Amino acid sequence: xxxxxxxxxxxxxxxCRFFVFRFCGLKVExxxxxxPEGGVIIASTHTATLDPVILGCSFSRPLTFxxxxxxxxxxxxAALIRxxxxxxxxxxxxxRRALRKAISILQQGRCLVIFPEGTRNxxxxxxxxxxxxxxxxxxxxxxxxxxxxxxxxxxxxxGKFLPRPTPLKVKVGELIWFExxxxxxxxxxxxxxxxxxxxxxxxxxxxxxxxxVSATLDKLERGGHA
Numbered sequence: 075x076x077x078x079x080x081x082x083x084x085x086x087x088x089x090c091r092f093f094v095f096r097f098c099g100l101k102v103e104x105x106x107x108x109x110p111e112g113g114v115i116i117a118s119t120h121t122a123t124l125d126p127v128i129l130g131c132s133f134s135r136p137l138t139f140x141x142x143x144x145x146x147x148x149x150x151x152a153a154l155i156r157x158x159x160x161x162x163x164x165x166x167x168x169x170r171r172a173l174r175k176a177i178s179i180l181q182q183g184r185c186l187v188i189f190p191e192g193t194r195n196x197x198x199x200x201x202x203x204x205x206x207x208x209x210x211x212x213x214x215x216x217x218x219x220x221x222x223x224x225x226x227x228x229x230x231x232x233g234k235f236l237p238r239p240t241p242l243k244v245k246v247g248e249l250i251w252f253e254x255x256x257x258x259x260x261x262x263x264x265x266x267x268x269x270x271x272x273x274x275x276x277x278x279x280x281x282x283x284x285x286x287v288s289a290t291l292d293k294l295e296r297g298g299h300a
Contacts, residue, residue, distance in 0.1 A: 117272065118188075119195075122223075
C-alpha cells in the first residue's frame with residue numbers, strides 16, 4: 075500500500091529538510107535499507123526532543139510515531155502532531171489501544187517509529203529496551219530497522235527554545251525479522267538482538283542485561299493478545 079500523509083506533514087518535511095541539510099549538513103548513511111513499501115518498525119536511539127524531526131527528514135517515506143500521551147493534552151498541539159503522524163501511547167503500563175493502532179499502521183504497509191529505550195537517554199550507555207516494539211514485531215511480522223542519530227543533543231540543548239546549526243548524522247542498520255515462537259523468552263531475546271544492532275551502529279555500549287521479564291509484558295500476557 076502506498077504511504078499517505080497529510081499536506082501539513084509534507085510541508086513540514088520540506089521545510090525541516092531544508093534546515094537540517096542546509097544548516098546542519100545532515101548526513102544519512104544506509105537510508106536505502108528502508109524498503110520502498112510495506113510495514114516497517116524503525117527502532118531508533120533517542121537523545122533529544124527533535125529526534126522525530128531528524129528521522130522524518132532522513133527518509134523519503136512518511137513516518138508515524140508513538141508519542142507519550144501527555145503531549146496530547148493541549149487540543150491545538152494534539153491536532154498538529156496528529157497531522158504530522160503521531161498518536162498517543164500511555165507509558166509505564168500496557169496500552170492495548172495504542173498497540174492495536176500500531177499493528178493497524180504496520181498492516182497498512184506504513185512505517186512506524188518506536189524508541190526502544192522508552193524515553194530520551196542522553197547518556198553514552200544505552201538503556202535496557204522496553205519490549206513493546208518486540209511484541210509488535212512478533213504480532214505484525216513487520217521487520218525492524220535499527221537506526222542511530224548523532225548530534226541531536228546539541229541541536230537544541232536543554233533550556234534553549236530554538237534549534238541552532240550543528241552537524242547531524244543518521245546511520246541505518248540492516249533489517250531484522252522476528253523469528254521466535256512468540257513466547258516471552260523469544261520476545262526478550264529479540265529486543266536485546268535489536269539493541270545489540272543499535273549499539274553497533276551508534277557506537278554506544280550495551281546496557282547491563284537483566285533476565286527478569288518486565289511487568290508490562292506480564293500484564294499483556296495475562297490479558298491476552300492486544
